Amino acid sequence: MCRLAAITSKEYISPMEPVLALETMKEGHDGSGLGLTLKDLGGEFEKLKKYPVLSGICSRDGRKVLDDYMKRHGFKLKHEWKPKTRPVDAIISRDHYFARAYDYPEAFRKKPMQEKEDLLMHTRLALRKLGESDESIFAFSFYPDVITIKEVGDPLQVAEFFGLDKDSLKAKIIFAQGRQNTNYAIYLYACHPFFIQGFCSMTNGENTAFVPIREYLSGRGFPGYTGYNSDSEVFTHILHYTVRQLGFPLHYYKDVITPLKATEIEKRSDADAVRLIKQSMRQLCIDGPNMVIGFTPDGRVFMVHDAKKLRPGAVGGVKGRYALMSEECGVDSAVPKRDRTKDFFPMKYDMVIISPDAQEVKVWNQLHG
Amino acid sequence: MEPASRLDHNHKLSLREFPYIVRWRDDRCKRCGRCTAVCPVKAIEATVKVMRTIRSEGPVPTPAASRTVVQMVEQVKDMERHCVGCGSCTLVCPNEAIEPELNPQNKMLHYKNKGGDGYKRGGRRNDPTVSTLDKLKFTRISMLTDPALDAGRHEFRIRTLLGRVTAPEQMPLKVVDGKLQMDKKSDVFIPPVREIYPIMIGSMSVGALSPPMWEGLAMGVAYLNEVEGMPVVMCSGEGGMPSRLLRSRYLKYFIIQIASGYFGWDEIVRSLPHMVEDPAAIEIKYGQGAKPGDGGLLMAAKVLKLISKIRGVPQFVDLASPPTHQTKYSIEEAVAKMIQSMSMAWGFRVPVYPKISGSKTAKAVLNNLARNPYAAGLCIDGEDGGTGAAYNVSMDKMGHPIASNLRECYLDLVKQGKQNELPLIAAGGVGKKGNLAANAAALIMLGASGVAIGKYIMQAAADCFGDEHNRCNLCNVGKCPRGITTQDPKLYRRLDSDRVAERVVEVFKAADTELKKIFAPMGRSTELPIGMSDGLSVEDKAIAERLGISYAC
Numbered sequence: 001m002c003r004l005a006a007i008t009s010k011e012y013i014s015p016m017e018p019v020l021a022l023e024t025m026k027e028g029h030d031g032s033g034l035g036l037t038l039k040d041l042g043g044e045f046e047k048l049k050k051y052p053v054l055s056g057i058c059s060r061d062g063r064k065v066l067d068d069y070m071k072r073h074g075f076k077l078k079h080e081w082k083p084k085t086r087p088v089d090a091i092i093s094r095d096h097y098f099a100r101a102y103d104y105p106e107a108f109r110k111k112p113m114q115e116k117e118d119l120l121m122h123t124r125l126a127l128r129k130l131g132e133s134d135e136s137i138f139a140f141s142f143y144p145d146v147i148t149i150k151e152v153g154d155p156l157q158v159a160e161f162f163g164l165d166k167d168s169l170k171a172k173i174i175f176a177q178g179r180q181n182t183n184y185a186i187y188l189y190a191c192h193p194f195f196i197q198g199f200c201s202m203t204n205g206e207n208t209a210f211v212p213i214r215e216y217l218s219g220r221g222f223p224g225y226t227g228y229n230s231d232s233e234v235f236t237h238i239l240h241y242t243v244r245q246l247g248f249p250l251h252y253y254k255d256v257i258t259p260l261k262a263t264e265i266e267k268r269s270d271a272d273a274v275r276l277i278k279q280s281m282r283q284l285c286i287d288g289p290n291m292v293i294g295f296t297p298d299g300r301v302f303m304v305h306d307a308k309k310l311r312p313g314a315v316g317g318v319k320g321r322y323a324l325m326s327e328e329c330g331v332d333s334a335v336p337k338r339d340r341t342k343d344f345f346p347m348k349y350d351m352v353i354i355s356p357d358a359q360e361v362k363v364w365n366q367l368h369g
Numbered sequence: 370m371e372p373a374s375r376l377d378h379n380h381k382l383s384l385r386e387f388p389y390i391v392r393w394r395d396d397r398c399k400r401c402g403r404c405t406a407v408c409p410v411k412a413i414e415a416t417v418k419v420m421r422t423i424r425s426e427g428p429v430p431t432p433a434a435s436r437t438v439v440q441m442v443e444q445v446k447d448m449e450r451h452c453v454g455c456g457s458c459t460l461v462c463p464n465e466a467i468e469p470e471l472n473p474q475n476k477m478l479h480y481k482n483k484g485g486d487g488y489k490r491g492g493r494r495n496d497p498t499v500s501t502l503d504k505l506k507f508t509r510i511s512m513l514t515d516p517a518l519d520a521g522r523h524e525f526r527i528r529t530l531l532g533r534v535t536a537p538e539q540m541p542l543k544v545v546d547g548k549l550q551m552d553k554k555s556d557v558f559i560p561p562v563r564e565i566y567p568i569m570i571g572s573m574s575v576g577a578l579s580p581p582m583w584e585g586l587a588m589g590v591a592y593l594n595e596v597e598g599m600p601v602v603m604c605s606g607e608g609g610m611p612s613r614l615l616r617s618r619y620l621k622y623f624i625i626q627i628a629s630g631y632f633g634w635d636e637i638v639r640s641l642p643h644m645v646e647d648p649a650a651i652e653i654k655y656g657q658g659a660k661p662g663d664g665g666l667l668m669a670a671k672v673l674k675l676i677s678k679i680r681g682v683p684q685f686v687d688l689a690s691p692p693t694h695q696t697k698y699s700i701e702e703a704v705a706k707m708i709q710s711m712s713m714a715w716g717f718r719v720p721v722y723p724k725i726s727g728s729k730t731a732k733a734v735l736n737n738l739a740r741n742p743y744a745a746g747l748c749i750d751g752e753d754g755g756t757g758a759a760y761n762v763s764m765d766k767m768g769h770p771i772a773s774n775l776r777e778c779y780l781d782l783v784k785q786g787k788q789n790e791l792p793l794i795a796a797g798g799v800g801k802k803g804n805l806a807a808n809a810a811a812l813i814m815l816g817a818s819g820v821a822i823g824k825y826i827m828q829a830a831a832d833c834f835g836d837e838h839n840r841c842n843l844c845n846v847g848k849c850p851r852g853i854t855t856q857d858p859k860l861y862r863r864l865d866s867d868r869v870a871e872r873v874v875e876v877f878k879a880a881d882t883e884l885k886k887i888f889a890p891m892g893r894s895t896e897l898p899i900g901m902s903d904g905l906s907v908e909d910k911a912i913a914e915r916l917g918i919s920y921a922c
Contacts, residue, residue: 206511206892208509208511208891208892208893208901209893209896209898209901210903211900211901211902211903212898212899212900212901215783215788215900216783216786216788216789218783218786219783219784219785219786219787219788220786221786241537245538246537246538246540247544248542248544248549249544249547249548249549252549258895259895259896261526262564269548270548270549270550272550272551273540273542273548273549273550273551274549276535276540276542276551276559277537277540277542277549279530279534279535279562280534280535280536280537280540280789281537281789282530282534282789282896282899283788283789283899283900285895285896286895287892287893287894287895287896287898288892288895289892307895308518308523308524308894308895369548
């Protein structure tokens with residue numbers, strides 16, 4: 001089972017903080033990888049918030065292909081962050097790790113955000129396709145104010161390898177996942193967190209309904225619903241589909257992935273809609289065991305469980321800084337000075353939603369709607 | 370002088386030609402005559418023979434021949450009265466003196482064409498080999514990477530949907546104060562959808578079945594719904610329903626079938642204004658897995674008073690439904706119109722779906738339905754389905770196995786992203802070897818939303834003798850020794866409808882437990898694992914490739 005550490009904060013924080021929280025949960029991951037997603041960037045990206053940031057890894061040859069592609073499609077490089085990597089025994093260094101801020105092609109600069117998002121996603125997918133077979137290019141995310149870093153190895157060693165402890169890279173929301181490799185080959189695209197058009201999620205547990213969900217999403221005619229090197233990637237895509245594509249308020253994500261029983265639905269004030277959603281999106285129901293932590297483009301962070309609560313999860317903190325962890329010790333590491341009695345362990349009907357800048361924690365109960 | 374033909378018996382068939390040879394034991398038989406009386410085909414008869422016996426009774430051997438007249442039970446060597454192997458004789462024999470024995474070398478089919486007509490029978494395909502469904506195994510067992518569920522402790526929701534499901538993109542919803550509400554101003558039609566149990570009782574008509582059998586099934590279904598809380602539904606078959614039932618609140622547990630003969634529809638239409646509940650669905654029968662391309666057939670012997678009343682026909686006439694609907698001109702036009710008409714009759718409140726026989730053309734039908742927003746699903750009936758009457762050639766040689774037919778239809782819907790919109794119901798051979806839950810679960814994982822059973826429930830609930838060695842299979846002639854498929858009161862009084870109902874309940878409750886036993890270790894409990902093909906494996910590479918599942922050995 002993977003270990004998950006997410007911190008949402010009013011202040012910019014270092015990615016080392018969730019990595020150290022992961023370290024406290026070390027029994028739960030086997031060091032087969034670390035994935036980090038940073039949102040609402042500080043440091044050298046603080047003034048580049050409107051520019052999309054392409055995060056990834058490439059080989060020497062891949063870099064040429066990538067540069068050529070971006071140039072041909074009119075993206076102008078504004079800024080590049082490269083980690084100051086340090087040799088760490090267990091980690092085989094690749095040629096180039098990068099997070100590059102680009103300016104949009106001329107024709108897109110004044111286009112609505114939705115069109116820009118589609119352009120960015122298509123670009124990311126095209127780059128992925130160009131470098132997937134020979135692993136010359138890995139493109140993890142391409143979106144304004146978001147950086148994704150992934151590498152195989154023990155989380156703390158990977159952080160050390162990237163020099164994150166000394167780097168100026170900071171963000172207000174940081175997701176970190178320490179990977180416990182289970183069914184699938186150790187592969188960077190299989191590493192959480194997963195990201196699509198401003199929506200991000202990471203999960204622990206195994207998704208037993210993976211194949212039907214994957215097939216359903218693949219049939220939605222949306223080009224971004226692809227990849228699926230991990231059974232957890234579908235959780236991100238269900239989130240994106242529910243909130244962005246269908247325009248549902250965020251808490252309906254819970255109704256989609258863990259629908260209520262018919263008798264329970266009748267008690268909801270929005271029963272007609274929930275009943276229809278349950279039927280219509282039947283294939284997207286997860287059977288667990290899973291705990292999902294995610295964020296939306298507006299900066300809300302949430303935690304939700306499968307309907308049987310078969311995975312742990314804890315939320316705790318103070319106004320302006322909250323930690324969402326797969327285990328309580330992670331919360332202790334991230335926010336030691338807090339009122340522990342107010343820690344929350346979401347149960348099968350709960351969805352914890354923390355507002356942007358970690359101002360407010362809301363526990364939405366599915367039974368009461 | 371005797372003609373040579375009589376002396377050498379050359380005009381007679383030998384017993385070796387017969388599918389079943391009756392083994393009768395002289396030493397056990399007490400000559401009560403029950404076996405000859407009960408035999409539905411008069412394959413045995415009491416006879417008298419003169420026997421020469423040699424006996425010696427004194428202290429020293431003094432053999433003496435004597436001739437005695439002996440009463441015997443003898444098998445008739447007329448292929449029109451061949452022993453069907455039902456075993457009714459064995460059941461009634463007080464001394465276990467008689468038993469039919471299968472003769473695999475028989476040449477029955479060489480002779481069953483007297484009068485120039487082919488062999489007709491009931492039952493299903495005579496293929497005793499292991500079906501594809503029975504070869505499938507459930508191999509994705511959750512264990513340490515994720516906790517397996519407990520079939521006895523966790524809550525399971527084994528339910529499915531019957532009806533056209535609205536696509537998420539088409540749901541008429543709007544956000545009001547952060548909540549989703551139905552947009553009342555929208556003119557989007559939301560088709561009716563029923564939440565039902567994924568195993569249903571398939572179409573078997575009043576007429577094909579005897580009154581106590583049909584009544585027993587119906588009572589069992591009502592009990593399952595009202596007492597056990599299991600929303601099992603049952604299809605009427607072609608032939609209507611008793612009008613009292615049509616006008617009762619129990620109608621909601623029934624799918625009414627309309628087929629090419631429209632039998633029973635006079636009464637159904639007359640009852641429409643008096644219905645207090647809508648039926649679960651309407652099934653339009655275009656084909657039947659057991660006899661693709663053939664219409665329905667209820668032989669004159671079974672058209673007695675009750676049937677003639679329900680169906681609105683005279684007594685003792687053959688009731689043949691044409692192979693095709695007479696109004697059928699093209700799939701686009703006729704099927705759409707039929708679905709439309711049926712939907713309209715119930716104010717678009719009832720799901721209407723077609724049933725076809727398994728066929729290479731199933732995908733074409735499916736694609737037509739996928740484009741028809743009123744089509745509520747598609748039932749595909751595979752070659753192992755049963756029937757009350759058909760030509761043997763249709764049953765044995767016509768049709769398509771359900772597994773690959775269903776799978777390719779499902780994958781076709783997946784390609785279009787419509788796998789949840791148009792439910793597929795799989796039928797034909799579910800539970801053929803008794804593995805009802807396993808066969809149903811396998812079909813669900815291949816993509817079926819639900820399955821329909823017929824033959825299985827007749828065997829399990831009413832002890833039908835029929836099997837894939839052509840045992841019994843007398844459904845067509847109204848001589849069913851169990852009283853299941855006959856309209857003869859002397860025969861159907863053998864069947865107790867209460868007991869049938871009790872068995873129906875037991876069968877479904879047991880299947881429910883077994884389904885949980887399958888789904889729990891696979892980590893599925895909340896929704897039916899429709900299309901969860903990664904859960905299946907098979908020890909045959911060709912099958913694995915064809916079904917798109919893994920090979921395991």
